[in-house]
Amino acid sequence: MKKILKHNKRLLIQITVLLVVIVSSINHYLISINKSIPWISESIFHYICPTCGVTSIYQFIASPTLWVEKIKSILGIIIGVSIILTLIFGPVICGFICPFGAIQDLTARVGKKIFKDKYNHFIKKELDNKLKFTRYLSLILAIILTATSSVMILEAINPYHAFLGIFNKKPISLVGVFILFLVILISLFVQRPWCKYLCPYGAFLGIFNKFKVFRVIREKESCLNCKRCDKECPMGIEIHESEAVRDIRCISCLDCLDKNICPKSNTIEFTSKDIESEQVNIEY
Known part of the structure; x- marks a missing residue:
């Protein structure tokens, strides 16, 4: 493990962020029983989660609050930093920071051990080239559900929320748990299936690849x-x-x-x- 981390700084960053998110989720529960850990909050990661990243941006833009106030808010700062980073370096949030991406990458390491060179090649290139557009359908769906005040539906089907629910004792949607289990299972055969085919926030950030500086x-x-x-x-x-x-x-x-x-x-x-x-x- 030490050798792997030495040659893979990205993995180290991913594991660190994932652990921070887990601790933050546990702290969410501790707050409810007045035993919270100071300076630890899951709200920041909520703003960049696979679906809430999109809903947060939509709600930020649609909010009647003055733009001066919105830009100075925590949400405004996170959205601004995320977009600036993506314009310069591309979707580094997806590659280095996203906890759900880390879960899939860690599962992929198991899949690579099992299937060797066959790993990530189970889906034919022609089909993969078509499936990659499905996440833009997810993006459109996320925008529509947010615009129609149906965010609860998104939360119910969000596998990332299901994962966090394991640690913060929030009610967990069975649909979300099923999707979480399915994504992890498919990750044993295909790397980052959620990111490739379903992630609405990744679809949004991916557009910036056309304009990024680096x-x-x-x-x-x-x-x-x-x-x-x-x-x-x-x-x-x-x-x-x-x-x-x-x-x-x-x-x-x-x-x-x-x-x-x-x-x-x-x-x-x-x-x-x-x-x-x-x-x-x-x-x-």
Whole structure:
């Protein structure tokens, strides 16, 4: 485990955030019995959860409160920082911070041990390219339910809420628990199935990949087309086909930049520099 963490700082960050979220959830229960831990709150993570991230943004915009006050609020600051980070670096919240993404990535490690090279290749590429748009249906649904004051439905089907409910003793929706169990089960075969096909907040942040300042670039002159970067990508992006990765599924996890992945140094970089006559292979 020590060796794994040494070579995977992202995993260390994910585990840390996940533990903080679990402690925050436990603290939510402790507050109800007047035994809370100071300075620990789950509300911050509520604003960036897979569905509440979308509802929070909608409610922030729709709120009649003066914009000056909204921007100064905790919600306004979190939304502002999240969007600025995503505009600069892409969806790093998805790749490094999202606790539900961490749960899927940790489950994926088990799946990789079981299925080896077959892992994350059970769904044919043609089908995967079609399924990746389903999360935009989830985004539209989340917006509609929020606009019609039906947020309770979203909370009932939110697997992240079901996970938190294990620790904070809130009533847990059976539908949410079923979806949570299903996502974890599928994660044994496909990495990040929720992120790829259902996450509304990830769908929203993924749009910023088209405009982000820093992105993964591939030097085609030195590339061996070994496709090892493709294999490492949790979202199944064909990095070897692009000079600059602006795929809407990219979560800016930077796994493809691991020095143990690409056999040619400086072939894959995360940079803001322009590519000469940049021919970006943009995948929708």
